Amino acid sequence: MHDENEKDTLTRRGFLGVSSVALAAAGVLSVDKLAAQQQSDYKQKSDRSASDPGPTNPAIDAANPDSNTPLPTDAGGVQTFKYPFSFAHKRFQEGGWSREVTQRELAVSKTLAGVDMRLTAGGVRELHWHTAAEWAFMLYGTARITCIDAEGKSFVTDVKENELWFFPPGIPHSIQGLAPDGCEFILVFDDGNFSEYETVLLSDWMAHTPPDVVAKNFGVSQKALANMPKKELFIFQTDVPGPLEEDRRVAAGKLGPSPIDFAFRTMQYPPTKRTKSGEVRIIDANNFKISTTSAAIVTVKPGGVRELHWHPNADEWQYFYAGKGRMTVFATGGRARTMDFETGDVGYIQKTLPHYVENTGNTDLKFLEMFKSSYYQDLALSEWLAHTPPELVAAHLHLDRATLDALPREKTVVMPE
Numbered sequence: 001m002h003d004e005n006e007k008d009t010l011t012r013r014g015f016l017g018v019s020s021v022a023l024a025a026a027g028v029l030s031v032d033k034l035a036a037q038q039q040s041d042y043k044q045k046s047d048r049s050a051s052d053p054g055p056t057n058p059a060i061d062a063a064n065p066d067s068n069t070p071l072p073t074d075a076g077g078v079q080t081f082k083y084p085f086s087f088a089h090k091r092f093q094e095g096g097w098s099r100e101v102t103q104r105e106l107a108v109s110k111t112l113a114g115v116d117m118r119l120t121a122g123g124v125r126e127l128h129w130h131t132a133a134e135w136a137f138m139l140y141g142t143a144r145i146t147c148i149d150a151e152g153k154s155f156v157t158d159v160k161e162n163e164l165w166f167f168p169p170g171i172p173h174s175i176q177g178l179a180p181d182g183c184e185f186i187l188v189f190d191d192g193n194f195s196e197y198e199t200v201l202l203s204d205w206m207a208h209t210p211p212d213v214v215a216k217n218f219g220v221s222q223k224a225l226a227n228m229p230k231k232e233l234f235i236f237q238t239d240v241p242g243p244l245e246e247d248r249r250v251a252a253g254k255l256g257p258s259p260i261d262f263a264f265r266t267m268q269y270p271p272t273k274r275t276k277s278g279e280v281r282i283i284d285a286n287n288f289k290i291s292t293t294s295a296a297i298v299t300v301k302p303g304g305v306r307e308l309h310w311h312p313n314a315d316e317w318q319y320f321y322a323g324k325g326r327m328t329v330f331a332t333g334g335r336a337r338t339m340d341f342e343t344g345d346v347g348y349i350q351k352t353l354p355h356y357v358e359n360t361g362n363t364d365l366k367f368l369e370m371f372k373s374s375y376y377q378d379l380a381l382s383e384w385l386a387h388t389p390p391e392l393v394a395a396h397l398h399l400d401r402a403t404l405d406a407l408p409r410e411k412t413v414v415m416p417e
Ligand code: MN
Pocket: 128, 129, 130, 134, 173
């Protein structure tokens, strides 16, 4: 047994959590007392050692309690997996604005990048394309989108809140805000290094092509082209467009409209899974044929948790667009980190790493799970354990039969069921 001096030393060093484990291993503490002991060790350690008398930023600390006072289950260095759009530079133009969170802002986000864009009524994100694929989610208002498909046939449609679109690489497109108040949307690109400010823009291209070549290309006089912009427009203000049917008719011309639907009417379909604690809508190449980016649109009600799970096939890029939550990413080798999320935050989880997302607020938590893959794939802890011989599971986790039998038999997505 330990003498008084040794106990004092342990207490002073604040290493009781570790020593409790050692004591339990040595048979001094019973296993069932260990958890309670660790809890009280942690509380002591928090009270004494977690004090922060120097300068702090109270507002940011309060918004990030799990970073400021890590949970006892957090440990080790886990690469930061959160970046708020509020930190991103906002590029203002007449007609709207744009801001982006890429690998340059959030180092871990290698496979996907996001852009938050606002367009006024009539405001245009100018005709352009890029090397990455563009997946989009409407957050507010209405927009008219246009593109031509790989055969040159036109696509023109209007989209509203919760609806999606997808433009493959190299497909030229535009977005315009409609009355009464334009739109706001999230764009997700399948390249962490993407930049919305380095795309092929119609105006930029023309400004960097010799005017005589442009004139020859169009078979018109150079004089007729004299008013073309001398630099890129990117976003600009113009009039709200006329009726959709008329835009469709003139854009289609003799070729006719594209047979491809580049938009997805999310709310015309039931949720993929719904429990009393929330729901998920999975949208991938199974139901949105053109898309090579897959998505889960998740709602977790107060008190609910997006269950412990992982994704075998791709990294996950997240955008939180309502409510408050926390997420722990278990990063192997005893490392885990919990971070807090709220509206406007981007999250990221590397392929195969386990995680959960818990609603910590009193309103619905809503977020996008995005993947650079045509097909959505996840595995849940519950379905794994339910489909493994029960004796084997019990031997690992020291669960009795009644508890084992009570575990969900399949993926629930959002618990409690
Ligand atoms: Mn684009």
